[in-house]
Structure formats: structure tokens, C-alpha cells
Amino acid sequence: MRILFVGDVVGRAGRLALSERLGRLVDRHNVDLVVANGENAAAGFGLTADVADELFDLGIDVLTSGNHIWDKKEVVEILEREERLLRPANYPGDAPGRGAAVFHTPGGVPVGVLNLEGRVFMSNIDCPFRCADHQLAEMQKKTSIILVDFHAEATSEKMALCWYLDGRVSAIVGTHTHVQTADERVLPNGTAFISDVGMTGSRDGVIGMRREAIIEKFLTQRPARFEVAKNDPVLSAVVIDIDEETGRARRIDRVMELIG
Numbered sequence: 228m229r230i231l232f233v234g235d236v237v238g239r240a241g242r243l244a245l246s247e248r249l250g251r252l253v254d255r256h257n258v259d260l261v262v263a264n265g266e267n268a269a270a271g272f273g274l275t276a277d278v279a280d281e282l283f284d285l286g287i288d289v290l291t292s293g294n295h296i297w298d299k300k301e302v303v304e305i306l307e308r309e310e311r312l313l314r315p316a317n318y319p320g321d322a323p324g325r326g327a328a329v330f331h332t333p334g335g336v337p338v339g340v341l342n343l344e345g346r347v348f349m350s351n352i353d354c355p356f357r358c359a360d361h362q363l364a365e366m367q368k369k370t371s372i373i374l375v376d377f378h379a380e381a382t383s384e385k386m387a388l389c390w391y392l393d394g395r396v397s398a399i400v401g402t403h404t405h406v407q408t409a410d411e412r413v414l415p416n417g418t419a420f421i422s423d424v425g426m427t428g429s430r431d432g433v434i435g436m437r438r439e440a441i442i443e444k445f446l447t448q449r450p451a452r453f454e455v456a457k458n459d460p461v462l463s464a465v466v467i468d469i470d471e472e473t474g475r476a477r478r479i480d481r482v483m484e485l486i487g
Contacts, residue, residue, distance in 0.1 A: 228259045228260075228332065228334075228336055228338075228468075228469050228471050229256055229257055229258050229259055229260075229466055229467065229468050229469070230258070230259065230260045230261075230397075230398070230466070230467045231256060231258040231261045231262070231464055231465075231466055231482075232262045232263070232374065232376070232398075232400050232424055232464060232465050232467065233245065233249075233261065233262070233263035233264070233287070233424070233427055233463070233464045234263075234405070234407065234423070234424035234425040234426050234427055234463040235264045235266065235267050235402050235403070235405055235424075235425075235426050235427065235428070235435075236263055236264065236265050236267060236282065236427045236428065237267045237271055237405070237426055237427065237428030237429070237435030237436075237455060238267065238269075238270055238271045238428060238435065238456075239270075239455065239457070240428045240429040240435070240455060240457055240458075240460040241267075241426070241427040241428035241429075241435070241460065241462075242268060242278070242281060242282065242285070243486070244428070244460040244461065244462040244484070244486045245263075245285050245286075245287075245427060245462065246285055247460075247462075247486050248462050248486065249261070249285055249286050249462070250286060252462075252464065252466075252484070253286060256466045258466065259332040259333070259334065259336065260288050260289070260330065260332050260338050261286055261288045261289075262287070262288065262289045262290075262291060262340060262374060262376070263287045263289075263290060263291070264290070264291045264292060264293065264376060264378070264402045264424075265279065265287070265290040265291070265292060266291075266292035266293045266294070266295040266296045266298075266378075267295055267428075267435065268282060269299060270455060271435060271436060271453065271454070271455040272295055272298040272299070273295055273296065273297070273298030273299035273302060274292070274296060274299060274302055274305065274312070275299055275301060275302075275305075276301060276304075276305050279305060279312060283311065288311065288330060289311050289328075289330055290311060290313065291313050291340065291342045291376040291378070291402070292312070292314050292315070292342065292378070293342075293344055293378030293402060293403055294315075294344060294349060294378065294403075296314050296315075303323045303324075306323045306324025306325075307323050307324060310325075310328065311330075313325060313326055313327065313328065313340060313342040313376075314326055314342060315342050315343055315344035315352070315355075316341060316342055316343055316358050316362055317343055317344060317352050317353040317354065317355050317358035318344070318352055318353070319353065326341065326342045326343070326362070327339065327340065327341040327342065327362045327365075327366060328340060329366060329369045329370055336372065337369055337370035337372065338370060338373075338374065339366040339367075339369065339370045339372065339373035339374070340373075340374050340375075340376070341362050341363070341366065341375045341376070341396070342375075342376050342378070343358060343375060343376070343378065343379075343388075344377075344378045344379065345377065345378065345379020345380055345381060345384045345385070345403075346379075347379065347380055347383070347384045348380040348381060349380055355377065355379075355384075355388060356388060356391055359375070359392060363392075367395075370474070371397075371472075371473060372397050372469055372471065372474045373395075373397050373474065374396070374397060374398050374400070375388075375392065375396050375398065375399040375400070376400055376402055377399055377400070377401050377402070378401075378403045379401060379402075379403055380403060382408075382422045385399070385401040385420075385423075386420070386422065389414060389418060389420040390414065392418060393415065393416040393417075393418045394414075394415075394416025394418060394475075395418070396418055396474075397417070397418065397419065397467065397474050397475065397476050398418060398419035398469070398476055398479065399418060399419070399420050400420075400421055400465060401421060401422045401424065402424055403423070404423045404434075405423075405425065405428075405434035406423060406425060406426070406434070407423060407424060407425025407426075407481060408421060408423045408425075409481070410422050411479045411480070411481055412479070413476050413477070413478060413479060416475075417470075417473070417475025417476055418476060419467050419469075419476035419478070419479035420479070421481070424463055424464060424465050425463030425464075425483065426461070427460075427461065427462045427463055427464070428455070428460060428461070429455065429456035429457055429459055429460050429461075430456075430458075430459040430461050431457065431458035431459040432455075432456030433456075435455060435456060436453045436454065436456055437454045437455070437456045438456070440452060440453050440454065441453065459487075460485075460486040460487070461484065461485050461486065462482070462483070462484040462486065463481075463482065463483050463484075464481075464482040464483075464484075465479055465480065465481055465482060466479070466482060467479045468480075
């Protein structure tokens with residue numbers, strides 16, 4: 228089976244890129260399940276109900292997230308009712324929503340999706356390694372195919388988690404930095420890995436945001452209002468081929484689609 232994972236969707240430019248190319252990618256790669264990180268999909272910060280519905284209507288089966296999922300107040304209600312939206316599992320236990328779930332492909336194959344957030348250069352939340360141990364103990368009772376979105380800053384933390392979970396999950400894909408890395412591989416025990424899938428949004432700015440405000444902030448060290456860039460959109464993703472019987476990844480391939 229094949230899973231298409233789409234890197235961080237940033238604002239309208241990212242949603243337009245999905246609208247333009249997602250269906251074509253699904254057909255070209257014979258994709259069974261589409262997962263995307265949507266924490267920046269609403270104007271670059273957070274997620275709204277309308278934007279979540281738009282992404283699901285475009286063909287996204289599961290939305291993962293990260294630290295920016297909390298940027299819109301209404302997300303609390305969405306997390307409570309929308310089973311297809313995940314937040315990082317290693318937030319404190321009383322956080323709204325859930326961080327892991329098992330979904331089914333149109334052919335009925337169960338696929339576990341686990342969302343984790345890193346701690347290096349980020350918030351001091353619960354340990355993602357120990358959280359993974361706990362979540363996998365339950366998920367592995369239901370399926371051998373498990374995808375992890377590790378939303379983290381440090382490449383070292385992402386790679387360490389992959390070695391820690393090698394052979395216990397089908398794939399670990401990194402998100403958060405918005406820059407696609409070229410280190411995709413399948414580890415010895417069958418876990419596919421990439422440090423960062425990249426961004427689905429505008430290349431005309433700085434990691435999806437208009438460059439003028441970001442440059443000003445670097446020059447002046449004063450607060451600046453960031454806005455989503457609009458031009459030169461790109462869709463960044465990976466396609467992961469997984470053995471349905473064993474849950475081991477056979478290969479992982481990078482995708483970068485330039486729009487227009």
C-alpha cells in the first residue's frame with residue numbers, strides 16, 4: 228500500500244497547490260491514504276473549521292498538526308468533534324482532541340497515525356519517546372502499519388526518534404521547518420524516514436510568509452506582523468510504499484511539485 232504525506236500546508240497558496248495537484252499525485256502514485264500537516268493552513272497560523280473542511284474536500288484523509296494548532300481559538304471545538312484531525316499526543320492529558328488514531332483505506336486496510344511534537348528549541352512538553360512507547364502499545368494491537376508525524380525543530384531529535392522506533396513503525400516523517408530535506412531512507416528494520424517533508428505553500432517568501440516583514444524583523448529585532456506569501460506555490464510531499472502484511476516500508480520517495 229502507499230501513503231502520501233503532504234508537508235506543512237501554509238495558507239491559501241498551500242491550499243491552491245493542493246487543489247491543483249493532489250488528485251493527480253494520488254492517481255500517479257496509486258495512493259491509498261493521504262495525510263497532511265495542516266497546522267498553518269488558515270492564513271499561516273492555526274486551523275479553522277472552514278479550512279479544515281476545505282482540506283478534507285480536496286482529498287485529505289487525515290490532518291496532523293504541531294505547536295501552531297492552538298493559534299485559532301475555535302480549534303478546541305474542532306479537535307473535540309473532528310476525528311480526522313490530530314494534535315501532538317505528548318501534550319498534557321487534559322488537552323482537547325487526540326494525538327493518535329487508526330484509520331482505514333478505501334480497501335479496508337487499517338493504518339495508524341501518531342502525531343508527536345519535539346522538545347529541542349520548542350516547548351517543554353511530555354517526552355515524545357516515552358509517549359510513543361505508550362501510544363504504540365495500543366496501536367499495534369490494531370495494525371502493523373503506523374505512520375508518525377514528528378513535528379520538531381532539531382534534525383538530531385527527529386533522527387534519534389527514528390532509530391528508537393526502527394522496526395516498530397512503518398515511517399517517521401518530520402515536519403515544522405518547512406524545508407524539504409534530502410535524507411530520505413529506509414532504516415535496517417523497515418522504518419522509512421525523512422527529516423522534513425517540506426512545505427506546501429509559496430516559495431516567494433521565507434518558509435511561506437512574505438519576505439519583507441521577516442527581513443525587517445531580522446534587521447531591526449522588533450516585532451513584525453507576518454503575512455502569508457502568495458506567489459510561486461509548491462507542493463512538497465513524500466510517497467511511502469509499505470508492505471501490508473509486515474508493516475515494513477519498502478521505499479520512500481520525495482515529491483516536489485511546482486505550480487504554474
